[in-house]
Amino acid sequence: MHNHSTRSDGLLSPTQLIELASRNGVDAIALTDHDTTDGLEEAAAAARTSGVALVPGVEISVDWGGTTLHVVGLAIDPLASALAGGLRAIREGRWARNEKVAAALATLGFEGTLNAALALAENKEMLGRAHFARHLVERGAVKDTQQAFDKYLAKGKPAYVPHKWATLEEAVTWIRSSGGIAVMAHPGRYGLKPMFRDEMLAEFKRHGGEAIEVVTGSHRPEEYAHWQRVASELGFLASRGADYHGPGESPIEPGMMPQLHASLTPVWSKLH
Numbered sequence: 064m065h066n067h068s069t070r071s072d073g074l075l076s077p078t079q080l081i082e083l084a085s086r087n088g089v090d091a092i093a094l095t096d097h098d099t100t101d102g103l104e105e106a107a108a109a110a111r112t113s114g115v116a117l118v119p120g121v122e123i124s125v126d127w128g129g130t131t132l133h134v135v136g137l138a139i140d141p142l143a144s145a146l147a148g149g150l151r152a153i154r155e156g157r158w159a160r161n162e163k164v165a166a167a168l169a170t171l172g173f174e175g176t177l178n179a180a181l182a183l184a185e186n187k188e189m190l191g192r193a194h195f196a197r198h199l200v201e202r203g204a205v206k207d208t209q210q211a212f213d214k215y216l217a218k219g220k221p222a223y224v225p226h227k228w229a230t231l232e233e234a235v236t237w238i239r240s241s242g243g244i245a246v247m248a249h250p251g252r253y254g255l256k257p258m259f260r261d262e263m264l265a266e267f268k269r270h271g272g273e274a275i276e277v278v279t280g281s282h283r284p285e286e287y288a289h290w291q292r293v294a295s296e297l298g299f300l301a302s303r304g305a306d307y308h309g310p311g312e313s314p315i316e317p318g319m320m321p322q323l324h325a326s327l328t329p330v331w332s333k334l335h
């Protein structure tokens with residue numbers, strides 16, 4: 064229930080992603096590109112051909128008091144106007160942010176990264192840090208994309224640029240008004256202390272958030288039990304997703320993640 068394509072920062076086209084899922088025996092898959100629903104039409108066509116059920120999705124970038132959160136929308140309607148307009152505004156905001164990332168990299172001695180990263184982005188509207196990371200690998204500055212984040216691009220590193228994305232309320236409201244289900248993506252990735260984590264999830268729920276990711280390629284397996292407990296205690300549906308970005312970057316392919324614990328209610332129980 065969480066995968067990327069070349070329409071954002073994934074490495075496979077929507078068609079290639081669906082074909083991979085089909086080869087892996089997946090019966091239903093969500094495409095959840097960052098801040099765009101651009102790939103859903105192609106994915107739906109490929110899904111019809113392969114006999115896989117496509118859950119139309121998106122992963123929305125949110126700023127929560129200086130912490131970037133990701134909210135996944137599942138079973139959304141990409142044509143719903145509040146959602147489409149909100150996503151367009153986030154994408155437009157990326158231009159100024161990416162110029163600042165490039166400027167920060169230039170002061171570190173890496174000139175010309177904006178155009179080089181853009182050349183690696185198939186969808187120019189959805190340039191993100193993963194494209195900068197791939198370019199830094201290409202020019203030999205780091206050994207892999209993980210090191211690009213660890214040295215330069217992650218929060219607290221010299222080329223990190225804070226950004227005002229959507230608010231949590233906006234993201235959840237856009238998803239719900241389009242008929243979708245709001246899922247808090249990889250809650251273990253935000254480094255929030257328990258008090259802030261509880262406050263964040265309470266606010267998410269108050270706005271209409273219904274699920275959290277428990278088993279995700281963005282959590283370490285040791286973390287699954289913790290988020291399973293949080294989902295049960297706070298009354299959230301549970302989601303499972305590879306957060307797949309492509310060969311070489313994501314170790315676990317769609318359909319290969321461990322199952323959710325039987326005590327959890329999967330978010331897909333609400334999908335027909």
Ligand code: AMP
Nearest residue numbers: 072097124190191192193209212217308
């Ligand atoms: P952006 O939306 O441009 O800030 O890029 C966010 C994307 O960068 C995430 O979806 C991941 O694909 C990647 N990313 C973010 N933080 C890390 C990290 N610490 N390590 C590896 N990849 C990361």
Ligand code: MN
Nearest residue numbers: 067072097193
């Ligand atoms: Mn990504």
Ligand code: MN
Nearest residue numbers: 122133248249
């Ligand atoms: Mn994410």
Ligand code: MN
Nearest residue numbers: 065067122306
């Ligand atoms: Mn993701």
